Amino acid sequence: MTTEHTPSRHPGTRGAVAPGLRATNPNPVSTHGLEPIPVVAPSTDAAIEAARARARLATTLTSLEDKLNPRKQLTRLRHEHPVASAAAATVLASLAVAAVWAGVRAVRRR
Structure with missing residues (x-):
């Protein structure tokens, strides 16, 4: 007999079940007899939206890395302004x- 329990707001109270688990034991306080709740595949629209969000996040992280990495900044400066980088x-x-x-002169004067 499987009984569904919603997670309690206070994990130490009677009837509490850890998130992601469902009680298979009629005694809700017991930790024995817990099994994982099956994961339902996301809908197609949600999966597409999640993929788009991941792509936007990857683009944002790449642009931040380019702006904050000094080596990449110097490489970009060298390619965009070769005369200025040679002068620098x-x-x-x-x-x-x-x-x-x-330094050599100071050591020789001693």
Whole structure:
């Protein structure tokens, strides 16, 4: 004999059944005799809408990753503005050389 029980608002109270389970035992307090409730396949419209929502989410996550990933930003900048990226690389290389030169000079003066 299978009896359906709706989940109680308070799990410790009499008659409580964990969500996703249905009682097969007439004693609703017992945890023995629980079986999973069969999952019903979603309707076609709901499945299509879920697939569309997943596709929108994937597109949003990809665009966020592109905007927040510094390596991808530099790659995009290099392809969109090659002259500006070459100038920036030259400035960074010059600063690195100047820092090394200043460090060597400070060590030699000791």
